[in-house]
Amino acid sequence: MLTVTNLIKELNSGSVTVTAVNDISFEIPEGKFAAIIGKSGSGKSTLLGLLGALDKPTSGAILVDGDDITKLSDRDLIKYRRDRIGFVFQAYNLVPNLTALENVMLPMEFASVGRAQRKARAVELLEQVGISAAEQTRKPSRLSGGQQQRVAIARALANRPKLILADEPTGNLDSATGKLIVNLLHELARSRKTTIVAVTHDLEIARQTDLTFQLADGKLAGQGSHHAAAAKPDRPAEPVKVRS
Amino acid sequence: MSTVSRGVRNAFRNTIRSGGVTIILALSVGLALVMLLSLKTVQARIASVKANLGNTISISPSGFSNFSDANNALTTAQLDKVKSLPHITKLVESLQDRLPTTGSPSFGKLGGDSSSGATTSLTSPVKLKTGGNGGGSGAGGPRVFIRGGGQLPANFTPPVSILGTTDPTSLNGQPITIKSGSTIDGSKDTGQALVSTDMATKNNLKVGSTFQAYNATITVAGIFDNGTNLGQGDTVIFALPTVQRLSGQAGDVTSAIATVDTVDNLASATTAVQNTLGTDNADVQNAQQQITQAAQPLENIKTVSLYSLIGALVTGSIIIFLTMLMIVRERRREIGVLKAIGASNAKIASQFVAEALTLTLSGAVVGVIGGLLLSNPVLRLLVQGSATADAGQVGKFGGGASRGFTRLIGAGGQSLQSLHTVVGYDVLLYGLGAALLIAILGSAVPAFLIAKVRPAEVMRGE
Numbered sequence: 001m002l003t004v005t006n007l008i009k010e011l012n013s014g015s016v017t018v019t020a021v022n023d024i025s026f027e028i029p030e031g032k033f034a035a036i037i038g039k040s041g042s043g044k045s046t047l048l049g050l051l052g053a054l055d056k057p058t059s060g061a062i063l064v065d066g067d068d069i070t071k072l073s074d075r076d077l078i079k080y081r082r083d084r085i086g087f088v089f090q091a092y093n094l095v096p097n098l099t100a101l102e103n104v105m106l107p108m109e110f111a112s113v114g115r116a117q118r119k120a121r122a123v124e125l126l127e128q129v130g131i132s133a134a135e136q137t138r139k140p141s142r143l144s145g146g147q148q149q150r151v152a153i154a155r156a157l158a159n160r161p162k163l164i165l166a167d168e169p170t171g172n173l174d175s176a177t178g179k180l181i182v183n184l185l186h187e188l189a190r191s192r193k194t195t196i197v198a199v200t201h202d203l204e205i206a207r208q209t210d211l212t213f214q215l216a217d218g219k220l221a222g223q224g225s226h227h228a229a230a231a232k233p234d235r236p237a238e239p240v241k242v243r244s
Numbered sequence: 245m246s247t248v249s250r251g252v253r254n255a256f257r258n259t260i261r262s263g264g265v266t267i268i269l270a271l272s273v274g275l276a277l278v279m280l281l282s283l284k285t286v287q288a289r290i291a292s293v294k295a296n297l298g299n300t301i302s303i304s305p306s307g308f309s310n311f312s313d314a315n316n317a318l319t320t321a322q323l324d325k326v327k328s329l330p331h332i333t334k335l336v337e338s339l340q341d342r343l344p345t346t347g348s349p350s351f352g353k354l355g356g357d358s359s360s361g362a363t364t365s366l367t368s369p370v371k372l373k374t375g376g377n378g379g380g381s382g383a384g385g386p387r388v389f390i391r392g393g394g395q396l397p398a399n400f401t402p403p404v405s406i407l408g409t410t411d412p413t414s415l416n417g418q419p420i421t422i423k424s425g426s427t428i429d430g431s432k433d434t435g436q437a438l439v440s441t442d443m444a445t446k447n448n449l450k451v452g453s454t455f456q457a458y459n460a461t462i463t464v465a466g467i468f469d470n471g472t473n474l475g476q477g478d479t480v481i482f483a484l485p486t487v488q489r490l491s492g493q494a495g496d497v498t499s500a501i502a503t504v505d506t507v508d509n510l511a512s513a514t515t516a517v518q519n520t521l522g523t524d525n526a527d528v529q530n531a532q533q534q535i536t537q538a539a540q541p542l543e544n545i546k547t548v549s550l551y552s553l554i555g556a557l558v559t560g561s562i563i564i565f566l567t568m569l570m571i572v573r574e575r576r577r578e579i580g581v582l583k584a585i586g587a588s589n590a591k592i593a594s595q596f597v598a599e600a601l602t603l604t605l606s607g608a609v610v611g612v613i614g615g616l617l618l619s620n621p622v623l624r625l626l627v628q629g630s631a632t633a634d635a636g637q638v639g640k641f642g643g644g645a646s647r648g649f650t651r652l653i654g655a656g657g658q659s660l661q662s663l664h665t666v667v668g669y670d671v672l673l674y675g676l677g678a679a680l681l682i683a684i685l686g687s688a689v690p691a692f693l694i695a696k697v698r699p700a701e702v703m704r705g706e
Contacts, residue, residue: 048703049699081585081586083586086585089581
């Protein structure tokens with residue numbers, strides 16, 4: 001369960017203070033696939049960064065399974081990012097001089113998982129996301145965008161997190177590949193009971209999620225829920241019903 | 245893949261940059277190594293010279309010259325006062341003379357032959373060019389120039405050097421090795437002598453053989469090894485009282501060397517000796533002062549080496565610092581990703597330190613090889629440059645350009661050309677240590693910057 005309460009994030013740029021996230025509150029139950037939508041500059045990515053403990057809020061609370069991550073020490077924040085969440089980025093952000101396999105093994109190395117164990121798990125995850133054995137030994141530059149994003153998803157799953165945060169996961173992909181990635185995320189949410197929060201500006205993707213939160217100027221402008229998408233991810237979801 | 249191996253691989257991520265950094269670092273490390281080797285070599289030589297000559301005082305009659313008849317010798321009685329001075333632990337007194345070979349044409353003014361007219365049955369092993377203009381066309385040996393011109397007769401042999409000493413275990417400050425027989429007691433007039441291996445060979449002498457000197461029969465007590473030293477080869481060593489008696493110079497001494505207990509007391513002891521003997525009677529010279537003056541060129545090399553070493557280390561650190569700074573700035577996003585997926589600051593920093601260390605060690609390996617190859621040529625250049633620059637200064641008290649310097653270098657029986665670097669494990673360890681130091685210094689600030697990178701950097705431009 002992810003609970004956000006009165007979350008505020010102010011950004012200072014010289015003498016100007018911008019409220020990027022303005023008093024947002026919402027809940028996402030465990031195992032749901034939620035989308036955060038909104039225009040550029042609406043605060044989507046800032047919100048995602050706060051959920052992933054990449055940045056600290058000005059005020060408010062973020063409860064993950066009952067623990068307020070805004071109050072964690074730096075050391076506990078590292079553990080939180082390492083063990084409880086997985087990140088998927090629009091630009092994939094794989095380490096360029098590591099192979100696909102080594103990229104997936106990386107978070108497990110940080111969690112002090114034994115080499116043999118992390119290799120076996122990385123291979124398993126890569127196979128699950130459809131990366132062949134030959135592709136596993138390639139560096140990111142020799143993989144297509146879709147393949148890189150699959151590797152990134154496998155990396156996000158490496159330490160078996162309960163929460164996956166995806167920032168525009170299909171932003172750099174063609175629509176067909178993007179659809180495959182969304183289906184993959186749906187499958188993860190369903191089969192592993194992993195909560196997924198994806199930032200997107202693609203309403204088609206948003207329609208396929210269980211929950212949708214719309215941001216405008218840092219505020220929560222509305223939220224909606226869908227039920228069919230979780231069961232049949234290939235089928236387009238119902239139009240988003242925005243509730244203010 | 246471990247943090248370290250990831251750092252190592254990252255070091256070669258950009259081969260052009262890594263190659264450039266390696267070459268520049270190699271120059272820096274190579275220079276540091278060359279300077280370290282030069283520094284150690286010069287320090288060792290200075291220490292060696294000081295150890296050999298560091299705490300002695302030379303005493304000679306005032307204005308004394310071996311080649312003059314007009315000198316008043318010091319006396320044993322005068323020097324007895326020196327023996328009793330504080331801090332004087334040893335006093336070696338000697339009386340020098342030269343005896344022409346019986347039957348050899350007299351050249352009394354050549355080499356300060358004995359004024360008593362005494363001769364010896366010994367023939368010097370030293371060969372001179374004889375029978376030609378200016379001594380030029382005879383067979384073998386060095387050319388001799390005669391005061392006022394003239395020629396050496398064909399049957400001329402150089403005089404034999406006689407040394408009466410209270411310490412027959414050394415000659416000209418260098419210990420001698422007895423090849424056969426035994427040494428003599430320098431304080432007793434026993435009528436015995438030590439001859440060199442060359443002298444013994446030339447005159448068919450063995451232990452127990454006799455020869456004539458000062459119209460007296462002398463017994464060979466021992467034969468010492470003169471090696472290739474021509475000056476030692478023509479010297480016959482007696483006990484001081486024996487030469488004083490035979491030459492009719494009872495109580496006379498032509499030179500003495502006093503040993504002081506520690507170098508710290510050298511200056512005060514020198515003053516005390518000078519005051520005891522008086523400036524009119526004796527010239528007193530402190531070996532330490534001579535060394536300090538003569539060692540100036542080596543000190544210059546030492547200073548140049550030290551500053552160059554420090555400069556090379558600082559330069560290497562700056563190169564690594566700037567390189568790592570550039571790398572960290574370039575990879576802010578990657579650092580953010582690593583933090584976002586759970587890496588600690590220490591893990592990331594250690595990866596970058598490993599990367600810096602790899603670059604540094606690559607440069608160090610190339611630099612060490614280059615440094616080892618270039619150390620001797622560079623040291624020679626430093627020595628030549630320093631000796632040339634110091635020639636005028638040394639000339640003031642060395643008797644000629646670079647003579648003092650050469651004398652210093654030669655003090656241990658070694659020549660200027662023999663000054664060469666020696667590479668030991670310690671130097672290689674120093675090199676490795678220097679590389680580590682460069683890597684740590686150079687990556688310290690970038691490591692700090694890594695800690696400052698916020699994980700949210702990864703969201704930039706997303």
